[in-house]
Amino acid sequence: MQNQNFTSCWLPDGRREKRSNKLIVTILSKAEVIRRVCHTYLSHLFEGFHIGTELNSQDEIVIGTYEATAQACTNDMQVDGFELRQEQGKTYILSHSDQGLLYGTFYFIEQLQLGMKIEDMSVIQNPATTIRMLNHWDNMDGSIERGYAGRSIFFEDNKLSYDKDRIQQYADLLSSVGINKICINNVNVHQVESRLIEADMLIELQHLADIFRGNYITMFLSINFASPIEIGGLKTADPLDSTVEEWWRRQTKLIYQKIPDFGGFIVKADSEHRPGPFTYGRTHADGANMLAKALAPFNGTVFWRCFVYDCLQDWRDRSTDRARAAYDHFKKLDGLFDENVILQIKNGPMDFQVREPVSPLIGALEKTNYVMEFQVTQEYTGQQIDLCYLVPQWKEILDFDTHLKGKGTTVSEILSGNLHKSLQTGITAVVNVGRDDNWTGHEFAQANLYGYGKLTWDPTFKTEKLLKDWVQITYPFVKDSATRLIEEILNRSWMIYEKYTCPLGVGWMVKTGHHYGPDVNGYEYSPWGTYHFSDRNGLGVDRTKSGSNYIEQYSANVSELYANLNSCPDNLLLFFHHVPYTHPLHSGKTVIQHIYDSHFEGVEDVEHIIYEWTREKANLPDDLYSHINQKLNSQLTNATEWRDKINTYFYRMSGIPDEHQRLIYG
Ligand code: GCU
Secondary structure (H helix, E strand, O other): OOOOOOOOOOOOOOOOOOEEEEEEEEEEOOOHHHHHHHHHHHOOOEEEEEEEOOOOOOOOEEEEEHHHHOOOOOOOOOOOOEEEEEEOOEEEEEEOOHHHHHHHHHHHHHHHHOOOOHHHOOEEEOOOOOEEEEEOOEOOOOOEOOOOOOOOOOEEOOEEOOOHHHHHHHHHHHHHOOOOEEEOOOOOOOHHHHHHHOHHHHHHHHHHHHHHHHOOOEEEEEEOOOHHHHOOOOOOOOOOOHHHHHHHHHHHHHHHHHOOOOOEEEEOOOOOOOOOHHHHOOOHHHHHHHHHHHHHHHOOEEEEEOOOOOOOOOOOOOOOOHHHHHHHHHHHHOOOOOOOEEEEEEOOOOOOOOOOOOOOOOOOOOOOEEEEEEEOOOOOOOOOOOOOOOHHHHHHHHHOEOOEOEOOOEHHHHHOOOOOOOOOEEEEEEOOOOOOOOOOOOHHHHHHHHHHHHHHHOOOOOHHHHHHHHHHHHOOOOOHHHHHHHHHHHHHHHHHHHHHHOHHHOOOOEOOOOOOOEOOOOOOOOOOOOOOOOOOOEEOOOOOOOOOOHHHHOOHHHHHHHHOOOOOOHHHHHHHOOEEOOOEOOOOOEHHHHHHHHHHHHHHHHHHHHHHHHHOHHHOOHHHHHHHHHHHHHHHHHHHHHHHHHHHHHHHHHOOOOOOOOOOOO
């Protein structure tokens, strides 16, 4: 297929066959964004189209609030929900708010891209949660912590530096999947980023906030808890010190003078060497509430991260288990946080591993607001070199039944606010975009951003449907057999990645620091609390009663599920248990044979994908073909390295040969 010189993206861009008719749209909303979005994206979908501002007999599409269109209101519509309604030959895009109209318009555009007939479009959609957020880990020098898609889209040379059009396109990408909050800088706030809340920086940030505001996306900043010392010239950052309180009040007021709809702060405190209230003998509630009080007059919010653990642990100390940390630190503070504090809890108890159980803190807080934090950027999941479509992982987490209030208390029910109705809950994530033309480095990693947004809107979305939609709207020019292949390889990619990197939930056998590639003992004798405890007899971490008793943090049902070797799922066995290499799995294999088999299979799977990809070459545009081909070949090198190192390591440890006598280096 000819080169099309493209950067594919899921918003329409003129590479799709246009519908032959002319579309007449009437916009009964003053929101500039609706008009701009129609102009920018609908023009690519029709031979001609016209926008009017008054109802007339020729309109086909009418976009407006229930009030403006004089349409009867549907019950239970949330303020940012929307409806597509067929009425007397017209299609109405309706909502209570302009924000809802924006989402409705993007939905309409997507349905067109999916080939739907306009007259068949009839739907009511409400978002599952009001917190649908993204966190950038961008530094002001332009680097991105755990970024695999080039430099920051916001910063360079310790200044704000961005292309307005690109940020606008980014805002559109986010709105098209319902994202409504964004934090633009890294949770690790270094000296220069501490200054983002000073007057001169705020003047520049105003313009960025303007763009996001235009799309109803609220901007947040990560702050340094020690700012009163580092930029304020005070001697302390003690949250109970009145000069510190006053300093934050003044600084916060300054922010709101420049950015009246500023969202608030993200805080990583007492975590991985970042300053926090512990320095002053204060609690995390003291720290968070002090900031919350400064933000409250302006309706601002503090997102306070629960990623608090001892990162200077002695590996000899078997009684400390990092997995326990978030729950142990925060459960006892439940009810002590102000209303505008939202705790931010990583999806698992450790750190965005390939596989972890759900964090027991989710659902355990009854009087404190919280969000779950995912990682869209692929730190431990292939770094946008290896293919790893994460939606199946997130779906498994969202569908997990915590049994906290009986059967059916799934994580998505909890995050949708159905467990504790008075609490604010939602979802946030570390994003995966950068300055690369295709946004995400590996073009298929865009599917993770798309899927993440869609799941925050509706956690019940089916993985297969999300994937099918993304492929169809992103690659309209790719032939059927090739689209099916893209879907298939994405769908299996997490499982394949898991096969060669993380057998049976063990985790952490990665190279230290950058976290790409294998190093079985890289973290084994480190202070980070990340161990697998392999010896000549077996491996895994005992988190049952005979070990750290981490399992006690779950509901009785879940605790029982994991405690019992008969019910603990194979894929989390080594997360919860230390077992001999000869331990039989539910699959019928022994642990050691599973380790060998899965590593051989993982490499064979990657080889097979490369073979299939090569077979589809004629049906793919040249640059897409070679972009993915190059990534797949790098993945194969990585998978091979993992296979050989892990298999050799465990063969040497256990002395047990492979039943199938394949090549394992001695
Ligand atoms: C991980 C990651 C860090 C990050 C941290 C966090 O440990 O490797 O780069 O800062 O998570 O979430 O704060």
